[in-house]
Amino acid sequence: MKTRKSVWLAMFLLVAVLLVFGATRTGGPQTQQDRIDSLTAVLACPTCSGESVFVSRAAAAESIRAEVARQVSAGLRTDEQILSYIEQRFGGEVLLVPRATGVDALVWALPVAALVFSIFLLYSAFTKWRGNKPESPTSQDEQIVARALNTKSDEQ
Amino acid sequence: MKSNNLVKIVSTVVGIVIAMFFVVLVVADPDQDIVARSPLLGQPAPAVTSETIDGAQFVLERRKGSWVVLNFFNSTCVPCINEHDLLVDFANSEASNLNGAEIYTIINDDSSDAVRDFFNKNGGDWQKVKDDNGAIAVAFGVARVPETWIIDPNGMVRLRITGELSPGLLSEQVNKLRDGFTS
Numbered sequence: 079m080k081t082r083k084s085v086w087l088a089m090f091l092l093v094a095v096l097l098v099f100g101a102t103r104t105g106g107p108q109t110q111q112d113r114i115d116s117l118t119a120v121l122a123c124p125t126c127s128g129e130s131v132f133v134s135r136a137a138a139a140e141s142i143r144a145e146v147a148r149q150v151s152a153g154l155r156t157d158e159q160i161l162s163y164i165e166q167r168f169g170g171e172v173l174l175v176p177r178a179t180g181v182d183a184l185v186w187a188l189p190v191a192a193l194v195f196s197i198f199l200l201y202s203a204f205t206k207w208r209g210n211k212p213e214s215p216t217s218q219d220e221q222i223v224a225r226a227l228n229t230k231s232d233e234q
Numbered sequence: 235m236k237s238n239n240l241v242k243i244v245s246t247v248v249g250i251v252i253a254m255f256f257v258v259l260v261v262a263d264p265d266q267d268i269v270a271r272s273p274l275l276g277q278p279a280p281a282v283t284s285e286t287i288d289g290a291q292f293v294l295e296r297r298k299g300s301w302v303v304l305n306f307f308n309s310t311c312v313p314c315i316n317e318h319d320l321l322v323d324f325a326n327s328e329a330s331n332l333n334g335a336e337i338y339t340i341i342n343d344d345s346s347d348a349v350r351d352f353f354n355k356n357g358g359d360w361q362k363v364k365d366d367n368g369a370i371a372v373a374f375g376v377a378r379v380p381e382t383w384i385i386d387p388n389g390m391v392r393l394r395i396t397g398e399l400s401p402g403l404l405s406e407q408v409n410k411l412r413d414g415f416t417s
Contacts (some may be wrong), residue, residue, distance in 0.1 A: 125377045125378055129313040137342070137368070138368075141368025143368065144368060144369070145367070145368070145373075164372070167272075167374065168375040168377070169271070169273055201254075226252075
């Protein structure tokens with residue numbers, strides 16, 4: 079039992095470490111083109127449905143890609159500033175990855191809240207089911223059963 | 235017992251939220267605004283520098299002091315072709331007004347020659363501004379043409395109209411803005 083617990087703990091720690099590593103890894107784009115690609119990959123094409131500016135060949139997407147390329151080449155703005163520039167023109171729906179501030183933060187917070195709430199419900203349910211387990215017989219119960227069995231064997 | 239209460243509360247809340255969604259869907263007016271939303275409305279117009287198809291320099295900021303109408307255009311787009319006569323009429327009526335608006339065509343994803351041919355055939359002697367790589371379109375957040383923008387004499391973006399203009403709409407909107415304008 080103790081070994082099983084240790085294995086679960088080790089697996090949990092491993093997953094946690096990998097998640098933290100994956101989330102905080104800052105490999106970053108290597109070239110200007112990488113930077114343009116990574117920026118256009120998180121921008122939605124305003125005239126297509128579900129396509130990023132990176133993959134779309136629509137005229138509006140081409141224009142946005144050219145603008146991102148121009149700003150990256152100029153080297154005067156950070157990635158965040160370039161995304162903000164596009165967002166200020168086309169509105170928040172142009173961002174494929176919602177921001178973690180304001181009302182948009184609900185997109186991130188609600189699934190986590192739902193997960194925590196579900197875990198709580200499951201925990202409550204399991205605790206209740208465990209509580210409903212039939213209690214072990216008391217010595218009085220055992221005596222009653224023994225008496226009944228004796229009576230039955232006497233009758234036979 | 236406690237758990238049953240919790241389930242009742244959660245289902246009631248979910249039910250209320252769904253009912254509210256339905257109420258909003260039934261009660262809400264469909265979006266029939268002639269003018270479109272934009273984060274730029276009420277903000278200074280983006281800095282635009284380009285040149286016209288005739289080789290003249292165009293700097294939007296230098297147009298301050300005048301009402302400016304920018305019409306994003308492509309000579310193959312059907313709504314752009316359909317609204318062209320309305321723009322010609324608008325330009326003529328504004329030309330006779332002392333405080334008349336200046337109109338500029340911003341060429342969207344089209345060649346200068348095609349635009350020149352179109353205007354030669356269909357009229358319209360205002361300036362046609364090149365928009366290489368769509369920088370002006372992106373600066374205004376224009377995704378589809380035609381779009382018409384109105385900028386006041388202070389250089390602030392006042393109105394955005396997406397799609398084909400209807401008769402009288404542009405004059406009506408410019409007049410309304412002009413009447414309520416205080417510099």
